[in-house]
Structures are given as structure tokens and as C-alpha cells.
Amino acid sequence: MTNISVTFKPLGKRIMVNSGTSIKDAIEKAGISFEFPCGGKGKCKKCFVQILEGIEPPTLLEKTNIEEGLIEEGFRLACLTKIYKDSVIDVMEEESESDHKFFYRGSSREVELDPHLYKSCINIDKSKLKDYPSHYEFLISGLKERLEVNLTSLRRLEQVLQEADDKITLLTDGKEILNIEKGDTRGKMLGMAVDIGTTTLAGYLIDLVSGQELEVVSMLNPQTKYGCDIISRVTHVEEENSLEKLHKMIIDGINNLIDKAVENSGVSSEDVCILSITGNTFMHHFFLGINPSGLAHYPNTPVIDKGLKFKGKELGLKINPGGIVFLIPVACGFIGADAISVIMDTELDRADKIKLVLDIGTNGEIILGSREKVLAACSAAAGPAFEGPQISCGMRAVKGAIEGVKFKDGDIELSVVGNVKPKGVCGSGLIDIVAGLLNKGIVNPSGRILSAEEIDNLTEDSLKQRIKKIKKTNAFLVVDKDSTSHGKPIYITQKDIRELQLAKAALYTGIHILLDNYKIKSENLEGIYLAGTFGGYLNPESACTIGLLPPDLIDKINVVGNAAGSGAKLVLLSRKELKRAESISNIIEYVDLSSHSQFNSLLPRFLEFSDPTSRKND
Numbered sequence: 001m002t003n004i005s006v007t008f009k010p011l012g013k014r015i016m017v018n019s020g021t022s023i024k025d026a027i028e029k030a031g032i033s034f035e036f037p038c039g040g041k042g043k044c045k046k047c048f049v050q051i052l053e054g055i056e057p058p059t060l061l062e063k064t065n066i067e068e069g070l071i072e073e074g075f076r077l078a079c080l081t082k083i084y085k086d087s088v089i090d091v092m093e094e095e096s097e098s099d100h101k102f103f104y105r106g107s108s109r110e111v112e113l114d115p116h117l118y119k120s121c122i123n124i125d126k127s128k129l130k131d132y133p134s135h136y137e138f139l140i141s142g143l144k145e146r147l148e149v150n151l152t153s154l155r156r157l158e159q160v161l162q163e164a165d166d167k168i169t170l171l172t173d174g175k176e177i178l179n180i181e182k183g184d185t186r187g188k189m190l191g192m193a194v195d196i197g198t199t200t201l202a203g204y205l206i207d208l209v210s211g212q213e214l215e216v217v218s219m220l221n222p223q224t225k226y227g228c229d230i231i232s233r234v235t236h237v238e239e240e241n242s243l244e245k246l247h248k249m250i251i252d253g254i255n256n257l258i259d260k261a262v263e264n265s266g267v268s269s270e271d272v273c274i275l276s277i278t279g280n281t282f283m284h285h286f287f288l289g290i291n292p293s294g295l296a297h298y299p300n301t302p303v304i305d306k307g308l309k310f311k312g313k314e315l316g317l318k319i320n321p322g323g324i325v326f327l328i329p330v331a332c333g334f335i336g337a338d339a340i341s342v343i344m345d346t347e348l349d350r351a352d353k354i355k356l357v358l359d360i361g362t363n364g365e366i367i368l369g370s371r372e373k374v375l376a377a378c379s380a381a382a383g384p385a386f387e388g389p390q391i392s393c394g395m396r397a398v399k400g401a402i403e404g405v406k407f408k409d410g411d412i413e414l415s416v417v418g419n420v421k422p423k424g425v426c427g428s429g430l431i432d433i434v435a436g437l438l439n440k441g442i443v444n445p446s447g448r449i450l451s452a453e454e455i456d457n458l459t460e461d462s463l464k465q466r467i468k469k470i471k472k473t474n475a476f477l478v479v480d481k482d483s484t485s486h487g488k489p490i491y492i493t494q495k496d497i498r499e500l501q502l503a504k505a506a507l508y509t510g511i512h513i514l515l516d517n518y519k520i521k522s523e524n525l526e527g528i529y530l531a532g533t534f535g536g537y538l539n540p541e542s543a544c545t546i547g548l549l550p551p552d553l554i555d556k557i558n559v560v561g562n563a564a565g566s567g568a569k570l571v572l573l574s575r576k577e578l579k580r581a582e583s584i585s586n587i588i589e590y591v592d593l594s595s596h597s598q599f600n601s602l603l604p605r606f607l608e609f610s611d612p613t614s615r616k617n618d
């Protein structure tokens with residue numbers, strides 16, 4: 001097979017590949033961070049690159065999947081296109097970790113320190129060592145209680161005794177010596193709460209002696225290269241037998257987070273003694289290296305739902321050799337440890353009045369409850385439209401994403417992540433645009449983009465001029481091609497609006513069913529809590545305008561940030577909180593929306609962009 005060279009711009013990376021290699025495989029071989037939202041199936045049309053040299057005439061597949069104008073300019077989909085000669089390919093821009101936007105803010109709820117592990121320092125007199133039958137007997141002679149010892153500690157014991165002067169420190173859970181360190185290291189006791197999101201891994205490094213948060217770090221979940229959504233990744237596991245690879249990606253990702261956090265804080269990863277892990281049930285299984293395939297198929301039963309404890313070493317985590325890992329329990333296949341963590345942080349399980357929590361990420365989780373009862377549902381249709389893969393110019397909230405839009409003085413004002421030329425629109429930006437178009441009458445309540453002649457009472461010609469025809473349907477031009485980073489215009493198309501309507505209707509239908517099940521009206525809710533990155537950037541007014549949230553509750557909307565991460569912090573700091581997580585997992589009632597008798601009949605009612613609470617007979 002002929003070898004050809006591929007040079008990737010603007011990075012200047014050059015690699016050799018076999019002729020006939022797909023651009024996707026070449027990108028992966030070059031180690032370039034590039035997203036394939038549909039897992040490289042040619043469905044999402046998000047993996048555009050521009051071939052500058054070495055281009056071949058378009059194949060039929062490319063012709064049917066890419067607009068004509070773009071084909072002529074050398075744009076191709078990386079997952080559908082193969083290269084046969086030396087090529088120069090513009091991947092537009094490599095996404096770096098710093099491009100990744102993560103809503104750091106979470107609550108800093110006070111919790112009494114009730115550590116899972118502790119360190120005790122003992123004074124030793126090495127001249128007496130010879131008087132004991134073994135080093136172990138010498139060691140425990142300094143203890144008030146007799147403790148068991150693990151193999152890691154035994155292997156280290158002789159060396160630590162040799163190197164120590166007159167003090168050694170034991171890491172213990174009260175029953176067993178987990179590790180032995182020379183000197184007095186009691187002040188070096190750290191933990192990390194880790195939230196394994198489908199899109200983002202986030203870690204909170206905490207000093208377990210003072211309870212102080214030292215560092216917050218995040219990164220893109222490395223699994224995203226096998227698809228933005230969970231099902232693409234499960235399919236990859238089923239088709240490519242790649243469970244081990246995807247499991248390792250999570251472990252390596254967490255090790256990277258630990259490295260980054262300890263380096264930034266000037267401490268050592270050996271000081272990290274405890275990890276608490278939260279995430280949805282799929283991520284929970286991937287973390288453990290358990291095949292999550294069963295979760296994707298009826299009856300969607302997890303392999304294990306209980307809270308778990310493992311040694312960090314067993315899982316390949318680079319923490320203290322005696323360090324332990326707690327996994328927060330999951331409620332069921334669709335309601336994971338992340339939902340339990342969110343309930344803990346928002347104190348839904350302790351509330352006298354009923355609260356509604358929405359965690360809109362890759363899936364939309366809806367949780368309703370109080371100390372009496374907690375109902376939870378998952379609206380799988382919500383995520384993709386809000387996060388981007390099904391929206392023509394949609395993208396996640398990373399550098400270049402339009403995250404906020406204001407209609408002002410006949411023009412639109414954009415906020416772009418990273419203050420750079422825009423590349424696409426993320427969920428919060430999309431909701432702002434559609435809310436603005438509704439307010440201006442450019443989109444009517446049924447969701448149709450009107451042509452300029454059909455719009456009443458709009459005097460702003462500059463906005464009317466933004467209405468264009470794409471494949472015979474109206475679209476709204478958000479940014480023209482000269483002002484974007486990739487030279488392609490950014491539109492909101494009629495199909496995008498239909499996707500948004502479907503997503504918001506699915507979410508609102510879920511809310512409606514839960515309220516109904518709880519026998520409560522929305523006006524009687526104590527508050528609505530928006531969790532997650534998307535919730536953090538969402539403009540509540542726009543969300544109410546499009547009917548995603550009940551408009552009469554606009555003053556009761558609270559943004560709680562990464563509540564899942566905050567819940568994991570509680571578990572990290574306190575044994576009582578771990579027990580609380582376990583008790584919450586037992587009281588959650590899962591409401592399966594996909595098989596709910598009312599779901600399909602209710603959904604069409606909420607498709608329109610009118611105020612859903614004003615509808616009759618709900």
C-alpha cells in the first residue's frame with residue numbers, strides 16, 4: 001500500500017498514512033483533539049475539514065451530504081472522506097483543554113467533617129526494634145488499638161522504618177492500616193470529588209484536614225471522540241469490542257485531572273487519599289470497566305446500583321498507594337449517581353416544600369420532590385437539541401460557540417465563548433435566538449420562520465434582511481460567512497427550530513407528568529433549580545419565552561451550577577453524607593417517560609411556543 005503524507009493546518013502536524021485512509025483515522029493517528037459527535041457515522045455533519053491540497057472529486061456520498069458551495073471550497077466531512085495522495089488539510093482549530101467551557105460554580109454548602117479515613121502519627125524508638133518478634137509487632141506496639149495491616153503497607157514497612165527518624169504516620173480507616181509514611185504527614189490529607197459527565201470530567205481537590213477547596217479542574221471527557229451521546233459509545237463497545245479502551249479513557253482522564261490539580265496547588269498526588277465519584281449510570285459502569293450495554297436495552301438494568309468502595313490502585317488511579325475510591329450509588333439505569341448528588345446539593349430530600357430540579361446536559365434529568373417523596377425522570381430527547389449535534393450550526397459551549405444573543409436596535413449582539421470569531425451556536429445561544437425571533441414576530445407561535453413579507457409590525461429592515469431561503473425554506477442568518485472562524489455562515493434553520501420545539505416539548509411534558517404524578521400545580525413549587533453547565537448559562541427569560549420553563553415561576557428560578565460535583569464533595573467530606581446518598585437512592589421513584597401512557601398524547605400540546613401553563617384541560 002502506498003504511503004502518503006498528510007499535513008494538518010493550522011497546527012502544522014505532519015504524519016504518514018496509507019493511501020485510502022479516512023481523514024478521521026488520520027486525525028486520530030496525528031493525536032489531534034477533534035470531535036466526532038455522531039461517532040463518525042456521517043449523521044451529524046459536524047466534522048467538517050477543508051482540504052487545501054490533495055483533494056479528489058467528491059463521491060456520491062459526499063455530494064449528498066455536503067452543500068454544493070461548500071464542496072467547491074474543499075469542505076469535506078472527515079468521517080466520510082478518504083485521502084489517496086499527499087494532502088494538506090485544515091482542521092480549522094484544535095480544541096484545547098482551555099477552550100472547554102465548564103460552569104465551575106457550585107454551592108459551598110457547609111458540612112461537618114466526618115472523614116472516611118484518617119492519619120495517626122506514632123513515635124518510634126528504632127533502638128527497640130530488635131526486641132520485637134517482627135516489624136509489624138513493633139509497629140502496632142505504638143497503637144492504642146490493634147489494627148489489621150494490608151499488603152501495600154507490609155511491603156513498605158521495612159523501608160519506611162529504615163528511612164524514618166522517630167515518627168511514622170499510618171493511613172487508616174479505623175480497622176486496617178492502608179498505608180505507612182515516614183515522618184508526620186497528618187497535615188497532608190487530600191481528597192478529590194470527581195464528576196464524570198458524558199461531556200465533561202470535573203474534579204474538586206479538597207484539603208480533608210481543613211475542608212478547604214484547593215482547586216477545581218475540568219476537561220473534555222476523552223470518550224467524546226466516540227460520539228457526544230452515550231448510545232454512540234455503547235454502540236462502539238458493542239461493534240468494536242472496545243470496552244477496555246473506553247474504560248481506560250475515563251481512568252486516564254481522571255489521572256490527568258489529578259495531575260493538573262496537584263500541580264496547580266503545589267501538592268503531591270500521593271497526598272490524595274480519597275476520591276468520591278459521581279456520574280450517570282453509563283459513566284459509572286464505564287469507570288468500573290463494566291459493560292454498559294445492558295443499560296441501553298430494555299429493561300435497562302444496571303449491573304450494580306449500591307454505593308461501592310475500591311482501592312484506587314485496583315482501578316489504576318494515581319493516588320496514595322493506600323487511597324480509596326467511593327462510588328455514589330445509582331438509582332437505576334437512567335437515574336445515576338449524578339442525580340443523587342444533585343438531590344444532596346439542592347437538599348431536595350430535606351425540603352418541606354416541593355422543589356423542581358432540572359439538570360439539562362446530554363440527557364435532561366427532571367427531579368421533583370421534598371422530604372416526603374422524590375420523583376425522577378429522564379428526557380433523553382432533550383439533550384441533543386440543546387447541546388448541539390442535531391442543530392445545523394450547533395456545537396457545545398466551547399471556544400467559538402455563540403452562548404448568548406441580544407436583539408438590540410435592529411441588530412443582534414452576540415456573546416461568544418472565548419471572545420473569538422464565532423463557529424456555531426450552543427444551547428443557551430440557540431434559546432436566546434429563538435426567543436428573540438419569537439418576540440420580533442419572525443418566528444410565529446407554531447414555530448414557522450416567516451418570510452419578510454409575512455411579518456407584521458417589524459420595522460427593523462436589517463432583521464428582515466437576515467431571513468434567507470435555504471433549500472426552499474426560510475432560515476435566519478445569525479452570522480455571515482465573512483465573520484465566522486471557518487468561512488461558513490451560521491444559520492438557524494426551520495429544521496433547527498423544529499428540533500428545539502421537540503426538545504423543549506419533551507422536557508416540558510416530563511415536567512408536566514411529574515407534577516401530575518405528585519398532584520401539585522407548578523405555581524405551588526417552592527423553586528426551580530437549574531443544574532449543570534447548560535443551566536448555568538441559560539437566560540431564564542428566554543427559557544420562559546420559548547416555553548421551556550413556566551413563565552409564572554421566573555422569579556423562583558435558581559441557578560445552582562454543577563450540583564452533581566457539589567454533591568460528590570459532600571460525600572468526600574463526610575461518612576454521614578455517604579449514608580445519606582445511599583438512603584436517597586432507596587427513596588427515588590423513577591418515572592419512565594418513554595413508556596408513560598400520557599407522554600405521546602401530551603407532547604404535541606407543548607410543541608407550540610406559547611405559554612404552556614395557559615393551556616386548558618392540562
Ligand code: FES
Pocket residue numbers: 035036037038039040041042043044045046047077078079080
Ligand atoms: S458526520 Fe462525521 S462525525 Fe458526524
